[in-house]
Amino acid sequence: MKKKNINVQPGTESPPSAVDRFLSSLSLVCRLPLPFPFTFSAARLDFYLPITALFQSMLFGLGFTAGAWLFRDLALAALTALMLQYSAFNLFHFDGLLDTADAFLGAFDREKRFQILKDPRIGVYGIFTAISYLALKFFILSSIMSFLFPAFAGRASHSILLSPPFFLLLLFPLAGKTAGSLIPAIYRPAKQEGLGALAAGSRLRFAMLGFLAALALYLAVPLLLFIFASPESPIRMNLFIPRDAFWQSAGFVGWELITFLQHCLFAACLACFSALTSSLAIGGLYKKGLGGYTGDSLGAAIELGELLYLLTLFVWMQHS
Numbered sequence: 001m002k003k004k005n006i007n008v009q010p011g012t013e014s015p016p017s018a019v020d021r022f023l024s025s026l027s028l029v030c031r032l033p034l035p036f037p038f039t040f041s042a043a044r045l046d047f048y049l050p051i052t053a054l055f056q057s058m059l060f061g062l063g064f065t066a067g068a069w070l071f072r073d074l075a076l077a078a079l080t081a082l083m084l085q086y087s088a089f090n091l092f093h094f095d096g097l098l099d100t101a102d103a104f105l106g107a108f109d110r111e112k113r114f115q116i117l118k119d120p121r122i123g124v125y126g127i128f129t130a131i132s133y134l135a136l137k138f139f140i141l142s143s144i145m146s147f148l149f150p151a152f153a154g155r156a157s158h159s160i161l162l163s164p165p166f167f168l169l170l171l172f173p174l175a176g177k178t179a180g181s182l183i184p185a186i187y188r189p190a191k192q193e194g195l196g197a198l199a200a201g202s203r204l205r206f207a208m209l210g211f212l213a214a215l216a217l218y219l220a221v222p223l224l225l226f227i228f229a230s231p232e233s234p235i236r237m238n239l240f241i242p243r244d245a246f247w248q249s250a251g252f253v254g255w256e257l258i259t260f261l262q263h264c265l266f267a268a269c270l271a272c273f274s275a276l277t278s279s280l281a282i283g284g285l286y287k288k289g290l291g292g293y294t295g296d297s298l299g300a301a302i303e304l305g306e307l308l309y310l311l312t313l314f315v316w317m318q319h320s
Contacts, residue, residue, distance in 0.1 A: 016038075016039045016040075016041035016043070017039075019038065020038045020039045020040070020041055021041050021042075021043060021044045021045075021047075021048055022048045022051065022052075023036060023038040024038065024039075024040045024041050024042055024045075024048075025042070025044075025045050025048035025049050025051075025052055026048075026052050026055070027040070028042070028045070028049075028092075029049070029052050029056075029089055029092065029093070029177070030052070030055070030088060030089055031087070031088055031089065031091060031092070032088055042198035042199050043201060044206060045181065045184070045198070045199040045202060046181045046182075046184060046185050046199065046202035046203060046204075046206040046207040046210060047181075047206040047207065047209055047210035047213075048210060049177050049178075049180055049181040049207075049210065050174060050177045050178045050181055050207070050210040050211045050213070050214040051210055051213060051214045051217065052177060053173035053174040053176065053177040053178075053214055054173075054174075054214060054217050054218065055089075056085060056088075056089045056090075056173040056177075057170040057171070057172075057173050057174070057218070059084055059085055059088055059089070060081045060082075060084070060085045060170065060173070061081075061166070061170055062084075063080050063081035063082075063083075063084035063085065064077045064078060064080065064081035065077075066080065067079070067080030067081060074142060074145040074146055074149065075142045075145075077145070078138065078141040078142050078145055079138060081141075082134075082137070082138060082141065085173075089173075090302075090303070092299060093176070093180075093298075093299035093300075093302040093303050094130070094299070094303060095296075095299060096295065096296035096297065096298065096299020096300045096302075096303070097129065097133065097299055097300040097303040097304070098122055098126035098127075098129055098130055099116065099117050099126065099296045099299075099300075100117075100282070100285075100296055100297065100299075100300040101125045101126045101128070101129035102116050102119075102122065102123040102125045102126045103116040103117050103289070103296075104285055104289055105125040105129075106123075106125060110289065110290060110291070113289055113290060114190075114290065117294060117296050133303065133307065136307065136311075137306075137307055137310065140307075140310045140311055140314050141310065143314060144169060144310065144313065144314050144317065147314075147317050147318070148165045148166065148169070148317075167218075167221065168263055168264070168267045168313070169310075169313070170218075171218060171267045171268075171270075171271050171309070172271075172306045172309040172310050172313075173306060174211070174214055174215065174218065174271050174275075175270070175271040175272075175274040175275050175278075175305040175306060175308070175309035176275070176278075176301075176302040176303065176304075176305035176306035176309070177214075177302060177305075178207065178210070178211045178214075178271065178272070178275035178305065179274070179275040179276075179278040179279045179282075179301040179302055179304065179305030180279075180298040180299070180301050180302040180305070181202065181207040181210060181211075182204070182207050182275060182276065182279035182283075182301075183279045183282065183283045183293050183297055183298055183301050184199035184200060184202035184293065184298070185202040185203055185204040185206070185207045186204065186279065186280070186283055187283045187286070187287055187292055187293045188200070188291075188292045188293070189292045189293055189294070190286065190290040190291050190292035190293060190294050191292070191294070199298075211271075211272065211275070215268055215271075219264060266316075267313075270309060270312055270313060270316075271309055273312070274305050274306075274308040274309040274312060275305050277305075277308060278301045278302075278304040278305035278308055279301050279305070281301075281304065282297050282300045282301040282304060283297065283301070285297075
């Protein structure tokens with residue numbers, strides 16, 4: 001995660017509120033300008049960073065739905081969603097991944113690695129990593145979509161947006177953002193300046209609380225669909241309506257509530273595993289090579305966490 005145009009003013013008239021801290025975290029990961037005034041503070045980046053993943057998932061879902069409606073093709077829809085997601089969110093993280101590849105795939109000393117991380121140019125290691133990473137991510141997403149919706153054939157795209165399997169797929173940004181929040185909570189910054197040092201006060205308990213809060217918000221989405229997606233609200237519905245008919249009207253075709261919650265629990269464990277594995281891998285790499293993490297390590301961990309979640313989900317779908 002890297003953003004070079006952030007100016008932090010140490011002296012503020014009033015202490016930052018929870019809204020200020022959330023908007024500050026969102027401004028660090030989103031390329032779109034926020035239309036709200038706020039006092040910048042990265043004091044609780046560990047808690048609010050996982051929550052920002054919800055906006056990324058919403059954008060990815062809307063982009064995929066629009067692509068499916070426009071192109072009537074799952075692969076092009078996945079490509080549309082990826083392009084939209086990276087344009088609005090992931091380009092900063094992707095830059096950190098490529099800088100990490102350039103700095104650590106070669107045999108360089110500590111000072112040389114710092115110079116490479118500051119250099120805006122991309123080397124051969126970064127180019128190779130960019131091509132490999134994006135190709136792998138695109139083909140995994142396309143394969144997952146083809147596995148989940150084998151009979152798509154240009155049918156209405158809203159049926160995909162409302163389907164529980166697609167909801168489980170949308171958790172991959174949460175795995176990435178949680179990985180980014182865990183690095184400053186576990187490791188120390190390599191230097192007392194830059195974006196990495198802003199999150200030096202992070203704590204592991206706040207990162208996990210942020211993960212749980214974000215997961216609760218994710219689960220609220222299908223709950224709202226359950227309540228409002230049917231032609232008539234279940235609050236006023238006939239209690240004797242067939243259960244399968246209601247689930248089908250709400251978009252949960254063929255899914256029981258208990259089954260859905262079981263899959264949500266699996267997805268939550270998978271996201272937590274992907275985030276922890278990615279943060280330990282990238283954080284350990286930076287600790288060994290630089291003595292601590294930098295802002296680039298957060299971006300690299302976010303990208304790796306997303307890819308690991310998708311890859312593990314794909315393997316599980318193929319063998320379950």
